[in-house]
Amino acid sequence: MKRDLKLLAVLISFCIPDILLLLFIIWFIRQPVHDDMMILMPVCSSLLILRYAFMIIYYKYFYSARMNIIDEIISDFRKGKFSVKHPEEIGSGVFRKIMKELTLTGKYLDEIVTVQKNEIDTLHEFYNSIVFSISSFFMVLGDDEKIVYANDGFCKKFRFDREELVGKRIDDIFYFVNARLKGAIMKVKSMNKPVVLEQTHLLSVNKISIISDIKISKILVRGKNQIVVILDDVTTKLKKDYQITLMSHISGSFQKDLKIEMVLYNILTAVTSGSGLGFNRAMLFLIDEEGKALTGMMAVGPDSLEEAIEIWSSISSQDIKSLNYESSPREGKKLLNSVLSANFSMNEDNIFIRSLNNREIIHIYDSLMDENVDNGIKELMDVREFIIVPMMAMNNPIGLIVVDNKFNLVPIGNDSVELLGIFASQAAFSIESHNKLKMVEQEKNKIEQRIDGIVDTEKMAAVGRIAAHISHEIRNPLVTMGGYARRIMLQSKGGATSQNAEKYAEIILKESERLEKILSNVMDFTKPSKSIRAFNNINNIIEDTANLLKNIFLEKRIELILKLEKDIPFVKSDSIQLKQVMLNLVQNSIEVTDPGGIIEIISEHDSEHAVIKVRDTGSGINEKDPNIVFEPFFTNKITGVGLGLAIVKKIINEHNGKIEVRNREFCGVEFTIRLPLPV
Secondary structure (H helix, E strand, O other): OOOHHHHHHHHHHHHHHHHHHHHHHHHHHOOOOOOOHHHHHHHHHHHHHHHHHHHHHHHHHHHHHHHHHHHHHHHHHHHOOOOOOOHHHHHHHHHHHHHHHHHHHHHHHHHHHHHHHHHHHHHHHHHHHHHHHHEEEEEEEEEOOEEEEEEEHHHHHOOOOHHHOOOOEEEHHHEEEHHHHHHHHHHHHHHHHOOOEEEEEEOOOOOEEEEEEEEEEEEEEEEEEEEEEEEEHHHHHHHHHHHHHHHHHHHOOOOOOOHHHHHHHHHHHHOOOOOOOOOOOOEEEEEOOOOOEEEEEEOOOOOOOOHHHHHHOOOOOOOOOHOOOOOOOOOOOHHHHHHHHHHEOOOOOOOHHHHHHOOOEEEEOOOOOOOOOHHHHHHOOOOOEEEEEEEEEOOEEEEEEEEEEOOOOOOOOOOHHHHHHHHHHHHHHHHHHHHHHHHHHHHHHHHHHHHHHHHHHHHHHHHHHHHHHHHHHHHHHHHHHHHHHHHHHHOOOOOOOOOHHHHHHHHHHHHHHHHHHHHHHHHHHHHOOOOOOEEEHHHHHHHHHHOHHHHHHHHHHHEEEEEEEOOOOOOOHHHHHHHHHHHHHHHHHHHOOOOOEEEEEEEEEEOOOOEEEEEEEOOOOOOHHHHHOOOOOOOOOOOOOOOHHHHHHHHHHOOEEEEEEEEEOOOOEEEEEEEEEOO
């Protein structure tokens, strides 16, 4: 209020001369005109004009200049510049006071800003320390999914400059982006909940490959959504865990009845799996049984970068328990064929044979410039850098594992070479164990066959002794019985008691014929079979048997179904003996099958055997081991000796075939005969 009064007083004092001059002019105009007074009029007007001219000049060069200084200071304040320059230029009076206030205000604001800036710098340094100390790699995406920030760890790991990353999408920095990752980002944006992805395989455009656990979350910055993607590199840990699991699985799997292809595939898949040793390609060469040549046995890996990307994008971490050679996709056919066609004499002087003979790991850094790598191996490998690791069992070389990173071109480090060497030793031991196990199984099978042969021989000898004894003891009485029975029949004809005598004689005759037939079967079983071998169509034999028994099928009301493969290969066999086999099997099925049942006879073949199957819907076999029915004298029937199926097995064995029987799932049995095809 006081300042306003002072300003009003200054203005009044400044305007008093003008007011007095104006009053004088008004008074002068109202007075009578005199010549002397006319002179005063222009004088007064001139004074008034001079005064206002002076005021204008004063405003322009004094007041206006000082106001410009004040405007400049206020403009600096708005820009955050609070230091007042040249306060002495403002002069004295009111402007001096205004300048003083502005100077004090500037100093006050400068102190506040300085304090806040120091606090911000401290917080910035603190958060930077936290960010830089985090071992994880992370990047921040804008709402448009473009990168706005990446920490130093991320940039160093994937070999990018931070400025280079800003504004790019994740598709621009990785060769492929797992569909799970894209889906997770969309889920976070829509649901505002963090998402965690475990063991996701990433490959940067700079050929850096990692397996990482990824956490994705959303934050709000200045009203805009941003996505934070944190990557934890679990490649090393996963590889170690995987290798332990892998060797345990492979060692355990060798105790099973696996093909050698499956064994080798397990080994090479472990070498190339991203969560295993992580090489792009792996090739395995083994020394042949004669020890004269190194032969390509197996290869796993893509043929092109496109195939590699497809494989890497389809899996995050392969479960070793799911490895399956037969059902796995066959990428890398060109590589596999090249390896399978490779063969090196053990007398050659090349880098592969040298690695075997010297029992050393060889690291080829540049095959094109290395004189030790000959043209044949250069053409086979078609890559600059690769590793050759000999596989040793009991200090003897058995083969090689050769690996490379042809497609991502990641340099092979010493740690990878060391791990591969350890793995190759374990793999060699496993292969050797597998081979030894196969040898033991083969010897076991030979021993079992010998035992079976001895048992069969003893059985046959026992049957022969029994048959001889039976033949000696009862043949003559039977002959006598038969002779007297015939006499009774002849003498009784026409007599009073002819009816009873004829009846009794007929019974004696039938029983004697039955006993003679039993003896004949026993003798036939013990005698070596005389066979005439020729190339026969087993379908013809089956059809002949079906025609012979056609009436019995009609009487028993049993349906016969034939499923015979057309153009089945011929089998070198005795057609009469095979017809006897079919008669015995089919008659046996008829006896145990109720009316309304079904008997099927099937013929087919595989690469090595012609196969005959006889199925029925009968009562089945109530024994723990169904194959007991092939034992001589085994029978569940009231009548019969139990030699029918034993004769069948004897004939099939003499044809170098096999016969098996099993109970079907719901009812009945199935006999399966396998006869070898001509080589």
